Amino acid sequence: MKLKKIKSVIFDMDGVLIDSMPYHVKAWELAFEKYGLKINSEIIYELEGSDYKQTVKIIFERMGKKVKKQDIEFLGKEQDKIFNEIVKIKPFDGVVKLLKILEKKYDLAIVSGSNRKNVEKIVENNFKNVFKVLITGDDTNKSKPDPEPYLKALIALNIKKNEVIVIENAPLGIQSAKNANLFCIGLKTYLGDSFLNKADIILENHEKLEKYLLN
Missing domain, CATH: 1.10.150.240 (Putative phosphatase; domain 2)
Structure with missing residues (x-):
């Protein structure tokens, strides 16, 4: 996937935004x-x-x-x-700061397999008014690794496939993004390289993710 001018960044929630x-x-x-x-x-x-x-x-x-x-x-x-x-919800270190920077430049979205009630509660308590689009497990007929969740997000964001970056941290999420033909970063929060090897690039931690997205 060759990227054009990026208009949006889509995040998985559990394991990417919050240490849940x-x-x-x-x-x-x-x-x-x-x-x-x-x-x-x-x-x-x-x-x-x-x-x-x-x-x-x-x-x-x-x-x-x-x-x-x-x-x-x-x-x-x-x-x-x-x-x-x-559960004791805690965003990963640096995530809140990163989102505040990114929301000024991009439309941000979450694509999660969790139910809408839990997603909305977590967003309201930790990332209020940050995300333009939320796609949850209640919004799709098929879950990751099917491309449907990400394709729905593209429609809601009104963007093309080469205008978005996806951040995932597990095999099914990465495969979902790639099945939708999207550029995907694999973030090593819980699993090693061998589980994330279908991502376009793999980053070690949130600090490396921040540097990549801001550069």
């Missing part, structure tokens, strides 16, 4: 324990960006178990309940 993934992981572990199943925490980091339906389906598949609709709904509601009980 450890809470999502713990909530999924506890939800599955209540269901009598033990899961490997690493799979949740790998599946970051997908909605709860896809997350449950993939975990059941990897366990060699058949999943029913009631399994998905129970585990999704249980995970959301536990997450909201234990």
Whole structure:
């Protein structure tokens, strides 16, 4: 993807803007324990960006178990309940400052697999009036790695594919952006290079991200 004049920057939320993934992981572990199943925490980091339906389906598949609709709904509601009980939202260091700089130059957006209620609550409490567009897991028929979430964001922002940069930190999100034919930066917040290797470039941390975007 050859970029033109950049008009927008799109961020994933969990693991890019806020350090929330450890809470999502713990909530999924506890939800599955209540269901009598033990899961490997690493799979949740790998599946970051997908909605709860896809997350449950993939975990059941990897366990060699058949999943029913009631399994998905129970585990999704249980995970959301536990997450909201234990989570302590904290933006990554430097994120608030970076967004204040970027919002003067670009239209900013979030594309997240989390439900709209949680996304709006986090944005209201931490990034009020910063983002022009929010695309959540409730707004799409298909979740990451399908391109639909990013294609919806492009329509809402009224921009072309070569006018945007996407920031992601997990394989499904990166694949979603690339399936939409967008330029994507892989940010190493929880996973290493081998998980992010489909991104156009990989950056070590938020400090490197700030330097890249401002230069």
